[in-house]
Amino acid sequence: MRKLFMPLLIVFMIIMAACGNNNANNTAQQESSTTTEPExxxxxxxxxxxxxxxxxxxxxxxxxxxxxxxxxxxxxxxxxxxxxxxxxxxxxxxxxxxxxxxxxxxxxxxxxxxxxxxxxxxxxxxxxxxxxxxxxxxxxxxxxxxxxxxxxxxxxKEAEAQDWVNDFKARAKQAGQDVKAKHGDDVTVTVIEHYAKQMAVFGNNWGRGTEVIYQEMGLGMTDKVAEMALADGYYALSVEVLPEYAGDFIVLSDDGSDNSFKDTDTYKNIPAVSKGHVIEANAADFFFNDPITLEFQLQLFIDGFLGK
Known part of the structure; x- marks a missing residue:
């Protein structure tokens, strides 16, 4: 009788162990299915x-x-x-x-x-x-x-994007306050692009650093730029009339193909130019308004406006 009992006991123990493993596997699968993100x-x-x-x-x-x-x-x-x-x-x-x-x-x-x-x-x-x-x-x-x-x-990655936005707005606002403290509350900035022998001034939402300068830093534009470029985002012009649009500072992006306009008396005699208040950038690096470009623009403006 004892000889018969021992094999039965062993079989019973094997069956119970197998059931335990199956239950553990099922539980693990269920937990995995509840924590895995949908495809x-x-x-x-x-x-x-x-x-x-x-x-x-x-x-x-x-x-x-x-x-x-x-x-x-x-x-x-x-x-x-x-x-x-x-x-x-x-x-x-x-x-x-x-x-x-x-x-x-x-x-x-x-x-x-x-x-x-x-x-x-x-x-x-x-x-x-x-x-x-x-x-x-x-x-x-x-x-x-x-x-x-x-x-x-x-x-x-919505939360990550929102966190960056909140941080960027705070840093840009502070930079704007610092610029006004140094150059006056009514300081004006004109954003110009010279590209493929064309020239344009920009409003407040057309890349080229306009969003940072006007929207986040809160700096002003000249009345002439507001009149001609604010509605459409940009306004094409010639160097001959540029003095009518130029503010206390100029942000100039160009492709470097033809900078002969910089040698003209018209350009040299613009007060912002003669005072060295021109912040220059490569046009291709200034087209967009994404976080990578915006971070570059903000640092360039901090350095250019504040001498840091």
């Missing part, structure tokens, strides 16, 4: 709800204006257009990224993106939507900081 989430785009990756890993950027937003949030980018590559501020993050265009549908397909970000005016949108979830934004439909938060929401 896709619904994003409320300007064109309605769209299923997008919860954590995109291969993003194609068909609109250069938003490239810096995505890069600043450390989201992997596999394709961008040539305008974005022109900014030296993005160089390190884009060194291994393919250059594509809105006309290169096959090139985008070969990159196997899991998310495409484009402008509402991008060509071939319907074809791109067949490749991957495609989100479009209309330029200036949102202000530049709200746009960053919105892109953060798209890529699952």
């Amino acid at each position: 896709f989430v619904t994003y409320e785009s300007e064109n309605g709800p769209i299923k997008v990756p919860a954590k995109p890993e291969r993003v194609v950027m068909l609109s250069s204006g938003y490239v810096g937003n995505v890069l600043a949030l450390d989201v992997p980018v596999v394709g961008v257009d040539s305008w974005a590559v022109g900014s030296s501020l993005f160089a390190d993050k884009l060194k291994d990224v393919a250059i594509i265009s809105e006309d290169d549908v096959e090139g985008v397909l070969n990159l196997e993106p899991d998310l495409i970000i484009a402008s509402s005016t991008t060509a071939n949108l319907e074809k791109f939507k067949e490749i991957a979830p495609t989100i479009t934004y209309t330029y200036n439909a949102l202000d530049y900081l709200s746009q960053h938060v919105e892109i953060g929401k798209l890529v699952g």
